[in-house]
Amino acid sequence: MTDAPDRPDRAEPSQYFAPQPATASARVVARLSLPDLDVGLITDRGVFARGRVDTGTKLLLLDGPPPIDGDRHLVDLGAGYGPIAIAIARRNPAATVWAVEINERARALCRENADALGLANVEVVAPDAVPGDLVVDRIWSNPPIRIGKPALRSLLSGWLGRLGPGGSGHLVVQKHLGADSLQRWLTEQGWPTGRRASRAGYRLLDVEAAGQTADGSADR
Numbered sequence: 664m665t666d667a668p669d670r671p672d673r674a675e676p677s678q679y680f681a682p683q684p685a686t687a688s689a690r691v692v693a694r695l696s697l698p699d700l701d702v703g704l705i706t707d708r709g710v711f712a713r714g715r716v717d718t719g720t721k722l723l724l725l726d727g728p729p730p731i732d733g734d735r736h737l738v739d740l741g742a743g744y745g746p747i748a749i750a751i752a753r754r755n756p757a758a759t760v761w762a763v764e765i766n767e768r769a770r771a772l773c774r775e776n777a778d779a780l781g782l783a784n785v786e787v788v789a790p791d792a793v794p795g796d797l798v799v800d801r802i803w804s805n806p807p808i809r810i811g812k813p814a815l816r817s818l819l820s821g822w823l824g825r826l827g828p829g830g831s832g833h834l835v836v837q838k839h840l841g842a843d844s845l846q847r848w849l850t851e852q853g854w855p856t857g858r859r860a861s862r863a864g865y866r867l868l869d870v871e872a873a874g875q876t877a878d879g880s881a882d883r
């Protein structure tokens with residue numbers, strides 16, 4: 664696990680979201696350095712952001728919302744090797760973090776990384792292994808924009824539809840990959856979406872659960 668990180672994931676644009684990557688494994692450690700957490704995480708070829716923590720991921724973890732008392736179920740949608748799931752699991756020890764990931768190699772890494780840190784509150788799951796009746800408090804995601812607009816919209820709709828009253832989603836999306844049109848579309852679909860931050864070409868979007876009033880209570 665010593666070779667250099669790949670350049671930004673354009674190196675393997677069509678592979679990181681494949682269920683089973685075809686490329687040979689070559690593991691390398693990435694450092695996740697945050698004010699509250701400084702850890703090495705194992706990454707690999709065929710998995711998003713090998714050898715590094717993605718800039719958008721880091722911004723989301725720096726500027727995303729603080730833990731909320733009473734939250735029970737958090738989701739990292741598209742967990743990759745686990746930087747978001749691990750940080751939010753550490754910050755919310757009383758909650759279960761569902762690290763949902765389509766890529767089998769990424770799931771194995773996420774499990775290993777969470778286990779190495781003793782985080783028993785991370786459940787790493789394939790999308791079809793999530794309980795059908797799971798109601799979610801918070802969804803965090805650096806979403807897989809490269810799966811294409813229709814697939815992304817359908818993925819986000821499915822997950823945002825699981826938010827309970829007072830729930831919210833927190834997404835990081837590059838401006839040049841359609842953050843502003845995604846924000847508009849989410850709002851039009853009934854998930855009021857605002858911009859929490861805009862930095863280094865990324866937008867951090869806050870998405871409210873459907874059917875909330877301005878004070879956050881449910882109106883249906």
Ligand SMILES: C[S@@+](CC[C@H](N)C(=O)[O-])C[C@H]1O[C@@H](n2cnc3c(N)ncnc32)[C@H](O)[C@@H]1O
Nearest residue numbers: 679680711720741742743763764765766805807
């Ligand atoms: C932009 S990457 C973010 C990975 C990780 N959260 C990070 O910040 O490094 C998006 C992830 O979504 C995964 N993904 C793609 N389609 C998915 C789906 N339908 N369900 C769950 N995960 C999916 C990809 O395999 C990829 O790991």
